[in-house]
Amino acid sequence: MKQKSTGRRAMFVAIAVVVLGAATTGTASAKSVLAILTDQNPATPNGTTYSTGSGLAVFAQTNGFDSSGVLNCVTRSFNNHTTTSSPCGSSAVTYQSFVRTVSTNFCTTGQNAWGGLIVACHTGPLPFCSSVAGCNFFGPGIDLGVWGRGQYP
Amino acid sequence: MTVAGTPPARTGKPVVLLSVLLTALLCALCMVGYTRLFLSSTDGRCSCTATDVSTSLAGQATRNESLTLALASITSAKQVEERFPVKDAEPSGARPASSPTFDGPAMSKEEIAAKEKADAHTLDLQLLSEQVDPIWASKVERATAEAMVRVGSSVRLDEVSCRETLCRAKVTHLDPKTHEADLDGLLSMPVIAGQAIAFAPSNDDRSTVLFFARKGMSLSVLQPSMQPPPPELISGADLIVR
Numbered sequence: 487m488k489q490k491s492t493g494r495r496a497m498f499v500a501i502a503v504v505v506l507g508a509a510t511t512g513t514a515s516a517k518s519v520l521a522i523l524t525d526q527n528p529a530t531p532n533g534t535t536y537s538t539g540s541g542l543a544v545f546a547q548t549n550g551f552d553s554s555g556v557l558n559c560v561t562r563s564f565n566n567h568t569t570t571s572s573p574c575g576s577s578a579v580t581y582q583s584f585v586r587t588v589s590t591n592f593c594t595t596g597q598n599a600w601g602g603l604i605v606a607c608h609t610g611p612l613p614f615c616s617s618v619a620g621c622n623f624f625g626p627g628i629d630l631g632v633w634g635r636g637q638y639p
Numbered sequence: 640m641t642v643a644g645t646p647p648a649r650t651g652k653p654v655v656l657l658s659v660l661l662t663a664l665l666c667a668l669c670m671v672g673y674t675r676l677f678l679s680s681t682d683g684r685c686s687c688t689a690t691d692v693s694t695s696l697a698g699q700a701t702r703n704e705s706l707t708l709a710l711a712s713i714t715s716a717k718q719v720e721e722r723f724p725v726k727d728a729e730p731s732g733a734r735p736a737s738s739p740t741f742d743g744p745a746m747s748k749e750e751i752a753a754k755e756k757a758d759a760h761t762l763d764l765q766l767l768s769e770q771v772d773p774i775w776a777s778k779v780e781r782a783t784a785e786a787m788v789r790v791g792s793s794v795r796l797d798e799v800s801c802r803e804t805l806c807r808a809k810v811t812h813l814d815p816k817t818h819e820a821d822l823d824g825l826l827s828m829p830v831i832a833g834q835a836i837a838f839a840p841s842n843d844d845r846s847t848v849l850f851f852a853r854k855g856m857s858l859s860v861l862q863p864s865m866q867p868p869p870p871e872l873i874s875g876a877d878l879i880v881r
Contacts, residue, residue: 540751549827556789557827582829588819591826591835591851592861612861 517574517600517638519581521548523565524608524631531565535617536630542587544614548634550578551597561634566617574636583634585609593632606633752842758860759838762805762850765859769802775853776801782830783808790824793817804856808849818844825849834858 523546525534536544543564550559559574583605585592592612595605608631615621779801787796793814800807810825812818825847826835835851836858852858 540754547827551829554789555786555829557824560823560827584826586826589822589826589837590861591831591833594831594833594835596832597829610857 517550517559517576517578517636518571519548519550519559519561519574519578519634519636521546521561521563521569521583521632521634523563523585524606524633525565531563531567533566533617535564535566537615537617538587538590539613539615539621542589544585544587544592544630546583546632546634547586548581548583548632548636550574550636551580551582552577553579578636581605581634581636583607583632585630585632592630595632595634598636600636600638602635602637604633604635606631608632755838758836759840759848759850761860762807762836762858766800766802766805766807766850769805771801772803776803776806779806779830779853783828786828786830787825790821790828791817794821794825804853805858806851806853808851810847810849812845812847815844822847834861836861 522531523536523544525532525536538544545562545564547560547562549557552558558578559572561569561571563569579600580597581600582597583595585607592609593607595607598605609629611629613621614630780799783799783801783806784796787794787799787808787810793812795811795813796808797811798807798809808825810821812821814821822837826837826849831851832854833852834857835849838848838850840846840848850858
């Protein structure tokens with residue numbers, strides 16, 4: 487009887503360890519940030535890229551920060567299915583998105599906690615150039631935006 | 640009852656193994672379901688790209704390594720986000736074949752430099768003309784100094800000055816090799832809650848002057864010209880109505 491009890495206890499411990507371990511690795515080690523540049527179609531990159539009048543590419547960026555506010559991971563997307571990313575590892579706990587060039591932030595969202603919530607901002611009326619329709623003075627209500635989030639892929 | 644006579648099954652080992660396998664299978668199914676459920680609601684291609692890269696190295700980075708990885712990635716991303724063709728651009732600044740093309744009325748280097756100089760001067764004058772909001776200004780100056788430390792040891796904050804709606808930070812880059820990554824780190828500081836713009840006053844990689852607006856405020860140089868656009872440049876394809 488004692489052997490049977492010991493075997494059941496071992497089985498329970500093993501299951502508990504596996505479940506706990508899987509849950510931990512599933513939520514902590516597989517994090518990423520998502521950034522989408524929005525224009526005509528806010529849900530899907532449609533191939534149209536944008537730049538400033540001085541020729542700098544405009545892109546959407548989402549950063550992941552650790553609990554100390556240190557930049558931990560980044561994703562950029564250019565609306566033409568071109569995305570560059572760095573891995574989040576397991577420590578990123580907040581995220582924030584931008585519409586920007588290498589030297590300018592046109593808009594910045596607030597920081598959000600991880601877990602599926604989406605943050606968004608838009609640039610307001612600014613002059614941008616489009617890869618399909620030349621340069622426009624984007625008027626009120628006509629602008630570029632970003633939505634991004636931190637996620638567990 | 641003797642221990643020696645107990646069959647192996649009584650020790651629970653096969654049951655444990657079976658349990659491990661079943662649990663692992665269950666977890667895998669849950670993760671696949673989660674991924675499909677949440678990622679399919681967004682753009683699949685972009686999220687998958689981000690996911691693939693992030694999971695490949697997930698868990699490797701320590702805190703300091705994470706920062707290095709992030710900044711290194713930003714720097715490597717430079718290939719994709721290089722300036723689109725600019726008049727008089729040098730061959731080294733040409734975009735890679737995979738980057739988007741653009742044939743807009745880009746400015747020459749001289750025009751860009753002149754505009755940046757004028758914009759920096761405009762923001763300098765605006766900063767000097769503002770009253771000081773003592774509470775907000777001191778809070779943001781302190782937060783900027785703290786955030787600058789986190790950007791890394793390759794940048795040194797020489798001065799930060801905030802007034803009512805605007806801040807200016809003067810930064811020296813101690814390592815020209817990390818200039819691009821440092822610039823990204825500056826623009827990614829959590830203290831920046833709105834528009835921001837970085838200038839290189841000496842036209843080299845040794846210093847940066849960063850202006851950033853108070854949350855909810857705009858930088859004057861990032862406001863559109865009041866001149867209406869030429870009608871032939873307006874295209875319905877570029878319009879977004881929110």
